[in-house]
Amino acid sequence: MNYSQSIRDAFGIALVQEAKKNKNILAISCDLKNACKLNYFFKKYPKRSFEIGIAEANAIGIAAGLSMDGFRPFVASFGSFITGKNIEIRTSISYNKAPVVIVGTHAGLIGSDGATQSALQDIAVMRSIPNIEVFQPCSPYDAKQILKYVCRTRRPTYLRIARNEIKEFLDKKHFFKVGMVNEILKGSNILVISSGPMVRNCLDAIKRVNAKNGLLNISSLKPLNERLLIRIIQKYRKILTVEDHSIFGGLGSIVSEIVTKYNLKKQVKIHGINDTYINSDTPGNLEKQYLLDSDGIKKIIQNY
């Protein structure tokens, strides 16, 4: 599969395909349907689409009501805005176990729009709320596979969808299973664990370092097949986690919690955004500045 596509486009197109088979799928927008790629759905299924306006809290409640009556609504906005509505997600969705899919786009190093628009704490927030599954596709194909699963289940879900354009690196044999982790590169020295668009950068970085380093993608951040993860971790000397998210509460925390819980005695280095807001710049320059491009990640691996 030799093509490039943004993860959000892959999501938006896959949603339309799934909606053809599943009539319960609805789309709910908060004045950002073009950016969040719900526009394809709105165009194809106008009667199943709802524009709520710039009112994310209301949109969350509306989605909850629709879902509790049998529908599978996808409510989308920028990840920073939608997951910022913590109490609404907590009470109207999670407490009710309302099967809403919350889609947060524009996560990580989004570019010149800067700090307020970029989701950097969303994984930490969402995984701390009960009853919610948290997924983040690492490539366009992964996005499609995750969408297939999400459209066949009725659990509250958070989808973290990046806007990054990714050159597809998974092959057709790849499939998504809830809880699953996939070892993209096998090794024995450092295990680099990543999620979302950073997986691609890690892959490029590792290939440029001459050592037996492995790469693990975690798309299913919650729930997570801990046994599978432990088995892989145990083959390696130490661990490096790489994420376009705060170093608090995200992927690095997930891995550290498991290493501690099962007393795996492995060193874990967490590489991500250091408890700060990002700057405005192009996504490429931002990746460079925060050492999250392949050069930066390569440096981190070499100095580890």
Add this chain to the structure above:
Amino acid sequence: MLKKNDLLNIRKNILNSINHADSGHLGPSYSCVEMIYVILKKYVNLKKKFRNKFILSKGHAAPAFYAVLDHLKLLKKNELNTLRKFNSRLQGHPDKKKLAYVDSGTGALGQGLSVSIGYALSAKLKNRENYVFCILGDGELQEGQTWEAAMYIGVKRLKNVITLIDANKFQNEYSVKDTLEEINIKKKWQAFGFNFFKINGHSLKDIDNTIKKCMNKKINKPCVIYCDTIKGKGVSIFENNNKYHSIKKLSTEEYETAIRELSIK
């Protein structure tokens, strides 16, 4: 049939359940109990599968909801005594996962009207003529999300949401007036695109007739019913006394006064 005397017994059960739990929101349960009673007795048949919905957005009035469920014989015998207990279906605030009659869990204020919209849109998508009844507190109107929802209902003319406000004039700490005075409330709702009705929220007849009016097919706009109520209504020492907003165990004297006043004369 709607019977005034039913309310005496329901109020007694609210009091007993809270007293048994040693905590609970008494005043705000007493102010909206007639509203819940009329809605559940006449307009929302909780036993039916495809039915109208009821959302108690002011979830702290859960004891009133539970006592009406008990009156409708939807709870187990003595279940009211499990209020606020571990693993009880009757949690401090309504829990949909524990009690299936709850159409939405509430308690963090301001969210019920939005969830009501969701149910109302769902009914429309399914071509069902179902209504959603949502009770808000007057203090709760300070939550911004309520107005996001009101804006949507008004603009979209979502007539199958019927909004009721339990205007008991108090909130957790002080009176509404002393907290953030409610000004031009009628004009506010009208400006959002609603028909506004102000009624006596303790009159079963008024509640029933106004709901009927709101459900009339000829009505052109969505409706809000502003129910003028008394916090702690029904027991002289509780009425308009915010000390009884959320209570611990009552003294024997308070308890006996209440039971005496709630007994059928």
